Amino acid sequence: MSNGLSATRERASADATRRAPVGIVIATRDRSASLAVTLRHLLALPERPEIVVADNASTDGTRAMLARDFPRVRVLALPYNRGALARTQGVRALDTPYVAFSDDDSWWAPGALSTAARLFDEHPRLGLVSARTLVGPADAPDPLNDVLAASPLGPATDLPGTQVLGFLGCAAVARRTAYLDAGGYHPLLFFGAEETLLAYDLAARGWGVTHCPDVVAHHHPDPGPRTGRPAVVRRNELLTAWLRRPLPYALARTRDLAAEARHDPHARRALREALRRLPAALRDRRPLPPHVERAARRLEGTPS
Secondary structure, eight states: OHHHHHHHHHHHHHHHHHSOSEEEEEEESSOHHHHHHHHHHHHTOTTOOOEEEEEESOSSSHHHHHHHHOTTSEEEEESSOOTTHHHHHHHHHOOSSEEEEEOTTEEEOTTHHHHHHHHHHHOTTEEEEEEEEEETTTTEEOHHHHHHHTOTTOOOTTSSSEEOSOOOGGGEEEEHHHHHHTTSSOTTTOSSSOHHHHHHHHHHTTOEEEEEEEEEEEEOOOSSOOTTHHHHHHHHHHHHHHHHSOHHHHHHHHHHHHHHHTTOHHHHHHHHHHHHHHHHHHHTOOOOOHHHHHHHHHHHTOOO
């Protein structure tokens, strides 16, 4: 009896030792078919990561599909659509030191998570890694790869890769403590161009954000149009300016969007929705530290 108990404890200890240091969080809503494809890829990874799906109140049978076909996957059944905040719920549910983010149409290349874990282990200030993204069945490089690789912020002696202040949400790996220290994704933005604000907040807290092309993600987005996304992106870019950038900068961005709104319906919607959220943005306004503001202006090619 005691020998059996001892053997059970040894197996449990060995399983804990072998547990992958990187967990995966997926936020989803009403995308059960593409989510199933993503999960099959992720469950085949050699790293065998723990996977958490934060379901934003899907109505297409997502939860039943997960329970039936993917019993290994942990599901957070959110009572309503929380947008990007669902990712933060997933991060809190994990206890791995590092967290990789996938969308319901993206997954990680074999070995990518091991590479990311090694980078975090070797660089204690590293807060988030932006991966190289390959798109579609042809594995075409995402144009953002070159933009990030050519970042004028360059390398840092205590960080891998190239310093950036942006990334693709479905192709990023974060240090869990850094993500939570920065507050995760901001509730005001919901979804759409929400990554820049998180990068700002990580950098403001002293965490490094870098692009490391040795970490590879695959993205297979739906080729159909994403209704309303142009307006949401512009809205969130303006809100990010009001939340973190100097007042003259935020005012200038508001004037620019107002000028576009005269002839562009997407800009009109973006301006209207941003103004509705502006009081909340002003209540949570925390301008960037001077060194991060200088970095943001350098990325934009404007004088500091």
